[in-house]
Amino acid sequence: MSYNALYTDLSGYYDLMCADIDYQGQSSSAHRLHQIFGNSGKQHLDLACGTGPHIAHLIQHGFHSQGLDINQPMLEIAQQRCPEAQFAQGNMCAFQTDQKFDLITCFLYSIHYSGSIEELIGCIKSAHQALQSGGVFYFNVVDKNHINNELFAKHSVSQGADLFQFSSAWHYIGEGEKQTLNVRIDKTCDQQTLTWEDAHPMVALDFEQLKTLLTPYFEVHVFEHNYEQITPWQQASGNAIFVCTKA
Ligand SMILES: C[S@@+](CC[C@H](N)C(=O)[O-])C[C@H]1O[C@@H](n2cnc3c(N)ncnc32)[C@H](O)[C@@H]1O
Structure with missing residues (x-):
């Protein structure tokens, strides 16, 4: 068993594997929640962007998007899909940007690729540092x-x-x-x-732990894992969307 063939030598199959995913719905959800909880800016960064499907949709919503991913084969497909976007190879747990963003996203549970709580804290700090004030860090998670x-x-x-x-x-x-x-x-x-x-x-964690990690940096809003409707998390489901606003 390998550890990440899917994102390296099998990256050409990734989009087939994700053929059933509602990328448009997920991207619209991030856009709507940014409109409600964020600022009006349009600079967007997608962490663990993979082959760039969310970036393609968020560009349609008027964002100027960039993507960060640790695996270059995924980025090559993303660049072909979104020639107008900028992509960089890097680790989302330790990234620094000169530019500030209004919306930072991390879709498809990819924030769990942080691997450990310490690395996750690095990701939270990096996202906080890279956001404008009033900017939003949007991601989905599963409770262990x-x-x-x-x-x-x-x-x-x-x-x-x-x-x-x-x-x-x-x-x-x-x-x-x-x-x-x-x-x-x-x-x-x-x-x-x-x-x-x-x-x-x-990385495995529960939602209370995650909120504790985020609250020193962000105002945290938690929603049901539903991309069609905005419903506050009812404290029962193990999947949720986190919307974190930088003060
Ligand atoms: C499940 S895929 C999600 C891709 C894309 N966001 C989507 O929704 O289709 C996870 C992605 O995370 C990337 N990844 C894994 N660890 C990472 C890290 N530490 N920093 C940045 N990207 C990472 C992988 O290369 C892969 O492209």
Whole structure:
């Protein structure tokens, strides 16, 4: 099992794997929440931007977007998708910018790639430093105490003569600050199947811990994990959208 083949030698399959994701809805949610809780500025930075689908949508909403990702193969696809945006390779847990941003996003639970609480604090501090006052740091997260190791998401896509099956699942051992995201890709052609499996190390934490980490830097608003409607988090679901405003 590898640890991040999906973002390096298999990066060409990433968009197929994410074919079912409502990137437009997620991007509109960030835009709306920035309008409500943020300033009126249009400078945007997407952390762990991957192949840049949210950037493409946020540019449509009038943002001037930049993307940061640790894996260059993902950035190359992003640059082709969004030639008007700027991309840089770097670690979201320790980045510095000369420019200030009005909206910083981190979609698809990617903030968990911080890997440890210490690294996550680095990410929070970096985002705070890079925001204008009144700017918003927007991301989604999962609470470690709500992870069900039996659940997984699975879908199939055909491309030419190939059938792809993708599955992904959280795994948390029930204690400590580490969880994994297990990703599996099966590619079948002419009755032959090739399988790749990744186990991505992620940081595990609960929402109370996360709020405690954020409140020295931000005014924190937590919402249900619903990209269609803005509903304050009802304290029951293990997935949420965090909207953090810099004073
Ligand atoms: C699940 S993908 C999400 C990509 C994109 N945001 C999306 O929604 O499709 C996670 C991304 O995080 C990137 N990544 C992982 N660790 C990172 C880090 N420490 N700093 C910046 N990017 C990182 C990976 O290279 C990958 O592109």
